[in-house]
Amino acid sequence: MTTENIRTYDVIVIGAGPVGENVAERTVAAGLSTVVVESELVGGDCSYWACEPSKALLRPVLFRADAAHVPGLDPAVEGPLNVEAVLAHRDHMSGDWKDDGQVEWLKSAGIELLRGHGRLVGEREVSVKTSDGEPVHLRARHAVALCTGSRAALPGLHGIEELRPWTSREATSARKPPGRLVIVGAGVVGVEMATAWQALGSQVTLLARQGGLLPRMEPFAGEMVTERLREAGADVRFGVSVTAAERTDGGELRVTLSNGARLAADEILFAIGRAPRSEDIGLAAVGLAAGDWLTTDDSLTVTAVPGNWLYAVGDVNHRALYTHQGKYQARIAGAVIAARARGEGLDTSRWGPHRSTADTEAVPGVVFTDPEVASVGLTVREAERTGLAIDVIDQEIGELAGALQYRPDYRGTARLVIDRDRRTVVGATFVGPGVAELLYSATVAITGEVPVDRLWHAVPAFPTISEVWLRLLEKGARR
Numbered sequence: 001m002t003t004e005n006i007r008t009y010d011v012i013v014i015g016a017g018p019v020g021e022n023v024a025e026r027t028v029a030a031g032l033s034t035v036v037v038e039s040e041l042v043g044g045d046c047s048y049w050a051c052e053p054s055k056a057l058l059r060p061v062l063f064r065a066d067a068a069h070v071p072g073l074d075p076a077v078e079g080p081l082n083v084e085a086v087l088a089h090r091d092h093m094s095g096d097w098k099d100d101g102q103v104e105w106l107k108s109a110g111i112e113l114l115r116g117h118g119r120l121v122g123e124r125e126v127s128v129k130t131s132d133g134e135p136v137h138l139r140a141r142h143a144v145a146l147c148t149g150s151r152a153a154l155p156g157l158h159g160i161e162e163l164r165p166w167t168s169r170e171a172t173s174a175r176k177p178p179g180r181l182v183i184v185g186a187g188v189v190g191v192e193m194a195t196a197w198q199a200l201g202s203q204v205t206l207l208a209r210q211g212g213l214l215p216r217m218e219p220f221a222g223e224m225v226t227e228r229l230r231e232a233g234a235d236v237r238f239g240v241s242v243t244a245a246e247r248t249d250g251g252e253l254r255v256t257l258s259n260g261a262r263l264a265a266d267e268i269l270f271a272i273g274r275a276p277r278s279e280d281i282g283l284a285a286v287g288l289a290a291g292d293w294l295t296t297d298d299s300l301t302v303t304a305v306p307g308n309w310l311y312a313v314g315d316v317n318h319r320a321l322y323t324h325q326g327k328y329q330a331r332i333a334g335a336v337i338a339a340r341a342r343g344e345g346l347d348t349s350r351w352g353p354h355r356s357t358a359d360t361e362a363v364p365g366v367v368f369t370d371p372e373v374a375s376v377g378l379t380v381r382e383a384e385r386t387g388l389a390i391d392v393i394d395q396e397i398g399e400l401a402g403a404l405q406y407r408p409d410y411r412g413t414a415r416l417v418i419d420r421d422r423r424t425v426v427g428a429t430f431v432g433p434g435v436a437e438l439l440y441s442a443t444v445a446i447t448g449e450v451p452v453d454r455l456w457h458a459v460p461a462f463p464t465i466s467e468v469w470l471r472l473l474e475k476g477a478r479r
């Protein structure tokens with residue numbers, strides 16, 4: 001190796017997804033020289049095969065569901081969606097799968113980019129196989145942050161390669177709606193993609209292994225989404241999975257289900273969860289097992305590696321698989337790296353700047369289905385599992401004047417989970433049209449540990465859906 005190919009930086013970040021970009025932005029802002037290594041597109045899955053394209057596909061579907069029920073506006077949205085225009089907008093929102101804009105942003109932030117595949121080769125040492133085949137050896141004075149994200153998990157089905165199944169990547173970037181689409185898995189990807197492709201013209205069959213959709217959320221969320229998907233024409237089946245599948249020479253898929261039923265389809269999407277992108281990043285060189293999720297403490301430091309120089313941030317640490325939560329971790333990790341580089345101690349008090357407490361206390365998430373599902377903190381089931389004494393308050397959102405102004409047939413439910421001893425909100429779920437924007441208020445209530453009696457003084461404007469807070473308080477959240 002020539003000396004020209006050895007480069008030293010304060011910080012090396014592997015993976016330029018939303019999380020890696022934000023770690024680098026924070027460390028550069030703290031005066032630390034930083035290089036980001038990226039093997040595909042700067043921006044990661046979120047920009048090209050996840051958040052951005054999926055939300056661009058879903059926005060017209062949800063907007064039309066509302067508009068079709070607003071008197072006077074309803075005739076304007078009759079008829080099918082303009083699929084070509086929706087897909088063109090999706091392409092635009094995904095940067096046409098080019099990363100020029102994000103590369104410019106990196107430059108403007110003073111972050112260096114090295115294109116290639118990065119692997120750890122020792123303590124603070126990374127080897128990069130660049131796209132032109134030239135290996136580059138990187139040394140970090142202070143830290144290496146692994147931000148390599150996750151990929152779609154696939155089941156151990158016999159002959160799965162020959163099936164050419166869709167994963168989240170194909171489901172978000174497909175050039176046209178398949179005639180018949182089977183979706184396996186009823187988590188967030190499964191229900192969002194079922195909502196989008198059914199509305200764009202596919203006949204969707206959604207297979208849930210459990211007895212309902214969105215099994216990790218409050219049960220009423222999955223029930224309302226099921227009802228709407230069925231009304232939209234999707235075939236939603238519970239308690240089933242796929243036991244065998246084959247693609248015929250003509251290209252048709254023949255799928256056998258666990259209950260013995262058979263289906264014919266044009267495409268099959270596996271949306272059964274994620275696997276870490278950690279199988280080929282040199283984990284063995286630092287004594288870790290390849291292919292595992294990386295365990296960190298609340299400062300995002302990899303606990304099994306001594307020396308406080310290795311960090312794992314975003315999906316790859318499996319703490320909370322959302323872009324916004326990974327970016328929150330990135331801000332914390334950046335502050336931790338900067339403090340350690342300056343030789344300062346960490347403030348890891350409960351809500352201190354060096355502890356990602358929200359990962360365990362208040363992870364917000366929105367499922368962009370019809371109706372929307374927005375949740376943060378604990379569900380009733382989770383609170384009961386932790387042994388917390390709770391009060392549970394439910395409110396039909398459709399009873400509010402603001403909801404009826406939004407659309408006259410409004411149906412939706414809100415639930416607060418209250419810590420009975422501390423009298424603070426520990427969980428909130430809202431299901432209904434337009435509830436995504438309610439979520440931040442609940443997130444502030446949880447992270448601010450605002451006593452519910454104080455919430456009584458936070459007055460929601462009339463007539464808005466936020467008035468649901470008042471009804472919840474009137475029903476007993478307030479003493």
Ligand SMILES: Cc1cc2nc3c(=O)[nH]c(=O)nc-3n(C[C@H](O)[C@H](O)[C@H](O)COP(=O)(O)OP(=O)(O)OC[C@H]3O[C@@H](n4cnc5c(N)ncnc54)[C@H](O)[C@@H]3O)c2cc1C
Binds near residue numbers: 020037038168316326
């Ligand atoms: C269909 C779908 C929809 C989603 N919608 C939302 C949403 O609406 N809102 C939300 O908050 N979250 C959403 N998510 C989750 C979100 O996409 C992830 O949480 C987020 O992308 C994680 O960011 P990350 O930076 O950790 O990983 P990624 O975005 O996966 O980025 C990791 C980057 O690292 C690179 N990389 C990996 N290994 C190496 C290596 N060895 N060398 C160099 N580079 C490497 C990869 O090429 C990639 O660019 C969605 C996920 C899916 C699948």
Ligand SMILES: NC(=O)c1ccc[n+]([C@@H]2O[C@H](COP(=O)([O-])OP(=O)(O)OC[C@H]3O[C@@H](n4cnc5c(N)ncnc54)[C@H](O)[C@@H]3O)[C@@H](O)[C@H]2O)c1
Binds near residue numbers: 185187189209271274
């Ligand atoms: N709007 C958003 O913010 C958004 C959208 C999409 C994805 N995401 C993130 O991406 C992550 C991954 O989403 P996902 O839907 O792939 O995973 P998930 O973990 O949410 O759901 C996967 C589902 O598949 C089921 N399953 C697992 N193995 C199966 C099998 N062999 N057969 C049938 N069912 C099986 C699981 O029981 C589970 O219900 C989520 O955790 C979420 O955080 C977020």
